[in-house]
Amino acid sequence: MRLLIFASVAVLARAQSFWKCCDFGEALGSSYECKEDLTKRLGVVSNLTNFLSRGIDGKCSEATDKGIITLQLLRGEIVAEALTIGKFFPKCCPLGHFYNPQIHSCAAKGNFQHDFAQGKFVKVGLPQCKFIVDNPDPLEPGADYCLDEDSQGKLVRRECREDTKICKEQRCVKKCCTDGKSFVGGSICLDTYTHGISLNFSSNIEDPTAPFALISNRTCSRIFLMSEERYIFNLLKNGVFRFYQNITESFVEEGLDAPNSYCIEHSNSPKGMGFFFFKCFPDLKIEEKFVYTKWSKILSCVFLVLTILIYLLLGETRNLFGKILINYCVGTLLLFLLLIYVHTDLEPNDSFCILLGYSLIFFSTALFAWLNVMCCDIWLTFGTTKHSIGITQRRKDLKRLLVYMSYGWGVPLILTLIIYMFTSLNVLPYEIQPFVGTTQCFIESRTNNYAGVLFLRLPHLIIQIINTVLFVQTISYCLRIKNEINKIDDTIRHQQKYKFKRDQERLFLILKLSVIMGVNYSFDALSAFVKMSDFGTVAKYIEVTWDCINCLQGVFIFLIFICKRKIYNDFLRKLNIRRTDHLLQNTQTHSMSSATTRFSLKNGRNSLK
Template sequence: MLIVVFYLLICYQTCDAIEWRKCCDDQQEAHTVNDTLVCQAQAVTRYQVHTDAVNFLYHGDDGQCVDTSSEGFFSYEVIGGKLVSKKQSDTTFYKCCPLKYVYDADRRSCIKADNFSEAFLGRNLVQIGLPQCKIISDTSVKNFTEAQDSVSGLEPGSFCLDRQHSGNFIIRKCERDMSICKEKRCFKKCCPDGQSFFGGGICKDTYVHGFTISDQHYSGYIEDPKDDYELIYGTKCPGVSLMPRNTIQYSITKTGNFRYYKNYTESFIEEDVLSFTNYCIEHATKGKLVGYFLFMCYKTPEISAKFTYTFWVKILSCVFLVFTVLIYVFLGETKSTFGKILISYCTTVFFLLATLIVSNIRFTYVGVECKLRAYITIFCHFSTFAWVNIMSLDIWWTFSTQKRVIGSDQRRKDLKKYLLYCLYGWGLPLVYLLLIILVERLEILPNTIHPYIGIHYCIIENRNYGRLLFSHVPQLIFQISNTILFIKTIIYCIRVKNEINKMNHSSNRNEKRKLSADKER
């Protein structure tokens, strides 16, 4: 009898060990390729297998193993190197931090700790963190038994357990609503639990950064920073922008609201902590930019119906611009300076509209492509104003100077004049664009006039006076210049017309005198 019991015990332990053998290495996950199970780099770190038996596929044995994927846990049966069956397995333990990490309640983050025992896990399929929760409450208990009793009856996935670096255990639970923000101050964390910005405004699993309000550049703007607080995780902003240091007046109140000074209204505005378009705090890593920063959250506007209408209008305009250029070329109008100017203007407008059409098709506000479209739009837009200015100048020049005999010498002068026009019409906008890029990159101007480009909109953004200074003021200068040239041209035409009328009147009077003298004879 003892031998049978001993055999059954050995068989149970062996079967349990086989069930929890990991197919691949710790940093890999299993994928099926043509009925074959292969190991690839782990894409999602939210699922981990707690076992010492790893690399089952490497040994080439037949049997069962378990592994992770982006969808959870799966158990596989492999015979002769071929996949026979695949079945999804349920999570058996919800841990707040990855394996070999413990929880830091002060920063709400994870700390690497190889010396802490993880025997309390008991089971082996471990899901990490609570990335789906908006608000998470933390409760510290002395031992694992007390922690288990506290979470009994809770829905799986709505809580997690872990050891703290102090030696106690932590219970983290998802709150059902935002009512806790009425009892405590809530701060907004940009990314979900366990994530932070990496390589830009993209949330990725890092686990170790968490959240802090002490000893940061924004700490002085927080009222009563030592008060207890909770976090709102994951604002789900389509885009965020870094709040420049010491450039605007703002504060985070005792209730968690964001209070800031708005230049346009010249008054302080206070936004509720639950407002979407609001601040958030996050750890960011991008090149030399490493640390905790305050960000502004912006809501991506919905595509208005007017974009649909103007899209086809722009296409139709491009078609007519092409026809205009072809007609001028066919009729030989390109031989004159004005014909060359008109074709240059039409070409610039065509590329401006083409860029706007691409922006309509690819309605995105982030990335290098958005910045590139913004730069092209700025260049073409400024160039159109420059060519209209050239057109006004050439018309005034034509009317205000005497006609010259067309010859080879005059053609060379006209060509030289057109090349100078090209230098002005395309060279000046290029210098202007390079100046804007330089000012934007170096951030040498105050925040009130700094040009923000391609962060949330593929143009100079209307968030301060930067758009007024770098877009509207140059346009106004061109408009004033064109108006002056137009008035001078009109005045010259009126003066010439009056002189012609005087000459005609004088000629008629002389003819009348001559006719009268002839009659007297």
């Protein structure tokens, strides 16, 4: 029986002359294992397949990127390998498929017979070609091409051209992916072959049934889905793409030579399946200052997270200022994370770009709002002479916290909603009409358009001016108290000086905050009105340096509020770590002095008595 089977296999092998090492739809891996062929760009024309799984002696061949590999097996083990540069037949579709010239795609065939294919090995498609023409007349000598059969068994020739001369005779349509590929799971081009390009999916295409050539290999990497509900556009019969441009408030026509124009592609993603128009944008060039400040933001995020965790662990949020600081840290952390993402991932989709733009507007305003809350709280702590204790003070703190929360998060929310409303309604004059998410994921800066200044930069500047005034008033109050102390008698002066000494420690902290969070942000708010790079290289690098300092907010906050003896001691006690007696005694000696560094209305002037 075994001899009969072996004889039958030998006869088939001689008739077919060679075996395919793997099964159909499989390719040979680096360790001679058969795995699924995801690209199907190379094929073997043979009815004898899956030789390696038979475990018999003989030879088999497989097509690879390096050439044709032939394996010799003895007792089921590979004993020899040979690599030759064979000739590949140019087939338009994978084996087992025919070509559909109406939609420029491939469709499954009932059998794997391809009598027109000359040779044993085929190379599929024209993935490196930019201009592809079906059944060209006349043929171009020496042009790269591929052959296949249609559903009726007729041969179709697809030819690769070097120029756009063919586009004068018939419409040329831009395809987002290269030949045989389409979008899968987003804007990722993968080999699918079965989608091609159909023009019957949209009413915005003139004469969709007319023949057309394909332009593949888009010249830009950033594309956005063009929703027909949001954009006004048409693909004309001559191949010109016509769309309405908000910047100029007029229609723009882009020909085939426009590098950043439209493209059409089939998409298979959770957001939608089918053919869609996409707008092609040039690659975003990250400004030099964002390259430097990116690492400052990352470092700040690390220290902001540490500050939040330590404050929550030690219960520092029991007092009012602790709650304010946590809100400020959370807002700053989220803003920096969004900015890091924006300057790292430059290919968000259309809807996500809009969401990201409004999120940046909200959290950038929240940063200034909570900074304003901190300044107000410090000013009220030093500027008020009457303070309550006990339950009365706690009630006041609670009411003040609710006011702070409403302001710190409410103002950014209201401002964001106002921008969203005017962006959606589009009722304002162009000069002050805000645009978000059309060409960039933020409120856009356009020529002769001042919406960014009016709706965002100006409110930030006003808040920062208020902060500066509050700092000046606080410092003036402390200096005035010092002068009054010098005028009273020695006994009272001793008590007042003790109080002033502790006030002075808090003033020193205020001065640090004024430098870290006040002065720098004032420069940031002012520089938004002027492009520093226009004033030369020195001004540009001054702006970069200042921005890097601004982006180190998390580091400065950690140094001011966490790197203190009291926080260190509380942290040790929280971890049940005992210290030596002389250190504990030293801690008790300085406990009253350390406590004054807290910013809290609950432990305000009454705690200094």
